[in-house]
Amino acid sequence: MHYSVCLKTRCPKLVSNPVPPSAPQPESAVAQQINKMAALSLEAPGTTEGARISIHSEGKGLYGVTNPERTLPDLFEEGRKVTGDGNFLGTTQGEGYTFVSYNEADTIRKQIGSALIFRGLEKNSMVGISSQNTAEWSLLSLGCDVQAMTMVPLYDTLGEEGVKYILNQCGLTVLFAHPKTLKSYLSYLPETQTVKLLVKLPSPDIKECTPEELKAAEEHGVDLVTWDQFVQTGKDNPVEPNFPTPDDVCTLCYTSGTTGFPKGAMLTHRNLVAATVSVMTQLGDCVMKKDDVHVSYLPASHIFERLVQTSMILVGASIGFWEGDVKKLAINMQALKPSFFPAVPRILNRLYDKVMTEVGASKLKSALFNFALNSKMKGVEAGYVTKSSMWDYVIFKKIQNMLGGNIRVIAVGAAPIKPQILQFFRAALGASVFEGYGQTECCGACTVTHYSDHSVGHVGGVLDTCQIKLMSVEEMGYLASENKGEVCIKGINVFKGYYKNEEKTKETVDEDGWLHTGDIGEWTEDWALRIIDRKKNIFKLSQGEYIAPEKIELLYDRSPLVGQCMIYGHSLKSNLVAIVVPDELATASWADSKGIKGSYEELCKTDDLKDEIVKQVNEKGRAGGLKSFEFAKKIHLSHEPFTVENDLTTPTFKLKRHNIVKYYKEEIDTIYEGLD
Template sequence: MEFLFQLLFSPLPTPAVISLLALAAATLFYLNTRPTPLRAPADLKCQTLGIKDGARKVALLKDNNNLLAYYYNDAKTIYEVFQRGLKVSEHTEGFDAAAQLQRTVAEMVITQTASRWQQSKGDQPGPCNGPCLGYRKAGRPYQWLRYKQVSDRAEHLGSGLLQRGLKPTPDTFIGIFAQNRPEWIIGELACYTYSMVAVPLYDTLGPEALVFIIEQADISTVLCDNQKKVEILLQNREKGQTPALKTVVVMDPFESDLAVRGAKCGVDVLAMQDVEAAGKSDLQKPVPPKPEDLSIVCFTSGTTGNPKGAMLTHENVVADAAGVLKTFETSIVPNTEDVTISFLPLAHMFERVVQTVVYGAGARVGFFQGDIRLLPDDMKTLRPTIFPVVPRLLNRVYDKVQSGATTAFKKWLLNFAAQRKMAEVREGVVRNNSVWDKLIFRKVQESLGGRVRVMVTGAAPISPSVLDFLRALLGCQIFEAYGQTECTAGCTFTMPGDATSGHVGVPLPCNVVKLVDVEEMNYFSSNGEGEVCIKGTNVFKGYLKDPEKTAEALDTDGWLHTGDIGKWLPSGVLKIIDRKKNIFKLAQGEYIAPEKIENVYVRSAPVAQVFVHGDSLQAFLVAVVVPDPEVLPGFAKNLGFQGSVEELCKNKEIKKAVLSDMIGLGKEAGLKSFEQVKDVYLHPEQFTIENGLLTPTLKAKRAELKSFFHLQIDQLYAQ
């Protein structure tokens, strides 16, 4: 110490002293700026614990821990979750002051504008509390409804519905037939404020399924967003269908003759603002639900037959959200500064659970404009911090980045930067301020708003290579979830700090998972393989008025049978390897799971979508392939061909090249020879919800695809 003192305080600093000071300064700078690795909530080498009957639970739950039913003591129903958000949204201490000031100034402008607008309508703005629901028009900033405004409007709407003769009980079902928007949430919250049940109606359901749901749930009141949807409902009513339907409440302005048309067939068509005004003048005291009460009946779209109405309680939804929050606990704590963008359908439980997490934290939800093509502009304007996605969107981001590297040097540099960042991710370091971010990845990150810190992907499998690349590229935590409507949304979730891919994580703290034998497919639980079965506080109560299908899904011990085949990996995580449903035999007796094969082939760069077909009368498989319109021209150019997508799809040489690429990927993935397709048909138009070839959850409608392409399939086999 004396030596150091003399060095530092000698009258004439020597070069040695200067060097020492420089080294000390550099060391202090490094220690203060080095990225901090994430703290995993459990040992990543042993993420699950075995319990009785061969089931497993997440290692977060120690020996005596019960399955979670809620996260916050004061929020055990969805209604209470929102009320908690209202309270905590007023407190924003402890956050970045500059960001807070910037946000406050922006919101003052918005609030003053909203105030003038409301005063012109004779309505005063609610108390000053946290912003809740955001919306925008093209080219304009987001406007925000605050938590108290949303809560008050829900009470007004609910009171107005009660005036129409509805009863505040879990036996009262209210249909919501609208695209994502603030009024959707206000309508849902109105139901929960008075213990009623929300029944989402898909935008994209055909008229037959729409009629089935309204009749199955005995719905007398539907909240609609626009005149077009009202006309669909009235048209069904005029045909003598949906006799229980008595009231349609419309969010947007509508023509007066629509009410006249409704009256002729016994349906009152009312403006939502009028129902709210009536409820405000005769406000009813809230009748909050209990955790065990039904909250929502979510009709699963299904690939065949009529939809099935999954009955979910308040506890189911709150427990699933609690499981996610518990998993986040050590690395991500949602707070009032968080913002999520709502573009995935509100009619699906994935989006519902995400928003439950957001509202409980007093955070914000900004809605997209309603056109998926404008989503990039909405992202840049909203700048979300929480981004729920589906693999299809992430695949587009991946393909766009890869195709943007147009030279060999650019491709090398892109992949080198991704490898350097991925090395950090594997060490638990997740950041967006490295030299690679500033030089290579900033533009892509800014295209998503530049502030995303959490992404959750679900609803379908994602390629491990795509997930690895995007974890490096985007500089945020990306979690993969697995589940289905019948377990509310998710039942497994990847842990913070786990940078491995190719699996769906571990059971949420609200459920346990076991694998059961599937003898006909040679999967046995003794080998750590079998059908994935779930039990917990997030598992649904059954299908509405359908005991037969309920018995197929839920066994007598309360285990939900998913139909998916899983495998436990050495670290205790679950990998989905096959599908029990949608399997068929080839002529030689071999079982085929087409979805497993499709998940391999879709990784081919020129392939955007693929439908694998086979049946017991044929000895081999064929496929319909939709090429990626952004990748195909470059792919064809390398082969010496040019033209429109339609022209390229007819080119036999390009078809051979696409098939060859698919076969190569199949070999790498270990597909058996009988699992490889022998020929393909290139189709230039995407499978979409609108053309009836995808379900609203973006799953292939196999029966419809088979029917639509039967001529092409017959030709493939004939050749």
């Protein structure tokens, strides 16, 4: 048993969640500090701009991060000292997991570093990789760190032109590729003149190079070897480590963006270490520990997953990799039994829909489930999170077992999540759910909800690696004097700049070192950050009114029947329209209640569903204080969701507005008829 804190009353509340034996009792020092300060972030000392810093920075200067001089190899050594031969990287073929220990990984990382040196690379050289999450991916990252080299992850959604652009911009000479992507990279060789060595990564059923692959590589003067051959080279030709300094770049993290070529954010060891430690500080009693197990399925090429893995390494915890098939994720989790589950809203939405569909199949089951859920929800809202209630054993055990039965912490990032879904998982799984905010350019995180805070509707307090201020955006009506404005970040976690792109760097980071995120935020009464809009997507209607579409979309998304929504307006038009993807589960329930028959696709074509959605979004708009010109006057319903696969969202699920408008041009033209 340990004490949590209700941030509304600042009163400790008894919780039956298991915590590390070392957790302070009855109330942690951090919780006492929150009670004392009654705030989730503090005013930065000496500021005249309203900047705020972490509650953990009090008495420690502007930033409270402990020892920011450490590097990623230092963090690995700390984890290895904790566990040594303990489980580190786990792989599976559908049944149990086989692990490489920390000590074994130490040997392999040095062999990888030696092999890179033997192949002619030097300190600060760049090494490319294109692969799903695997043990080899993480081992290569560790190997690059041993010799102070920079890892450059590539991923499918960059597109062919984007990948070629990166290969040429970085001048990559060594590239590691998964069997599924190797064929594509062999075809790129004529247009990428720098690659000299291709390493074929292993998969469960493929380890050797085929004659066709070897022939294609030879035709372009490229050496193609297997992963085992490459590592053996390092084993036969050992080289002493040449560890990095904190300001060496550990990775170029390319952001796909919504338009133009990708930009390579240069992240240093200091950036990633500081971000890692500051997030762990915010997690308090729920922080990762040696016995934790992390399921790795979110793309390792993105900073969110990288941040989680680094945190696990620091404490000597285990990382198990999925098989790369979303249909097998639940099976992998049941075999791995992870305790730490990072998630994006899209994944949690699917799990939620699956559970509610099964429950809705029986009226008796639905009534009992909702009674149990409401009971646990009341506890969550009061500050209690537990998995040892009667309802957990009778009702929620099956849901918990779907994810392995051992989930202790869920970390949510990359996009907004509906409050009711976040609270659902706190109740149903009896797990602590944290929501964070950040972007690649600030190493993935600048705020995280506090471990004692079970409220919703915000992304937490400032981390002790940075300070945040809100800058007025007058044309949108957001004023810093009213605690609203563009979110700007300065600190140890802010990136070094975009690789070979000084123009974009200057557009993003001002002369005083403030990173301009383009997001609009506001401070809550508890001085937590709430994201309410997006600056870069504003446009003007024909009557001169500025429109912030994301503000409207956030309100519309709260409608039960709305799954996804994009607001569109044209400078020659005076009205807004919307493309709406109805929520499939909610649509089915609505149709059943109305006695309307038809498939989901058929229902999306009916006026009845459209009228109901218009009614719901208008109610949300009025409740949210939208002005008359901010309402969508007409909508088009689409049964096809906006996804990465159809290129209508980025890998972090931001809308690609230009692509959506192009994709739905005919429908938009149609619904505009008769409006202006």
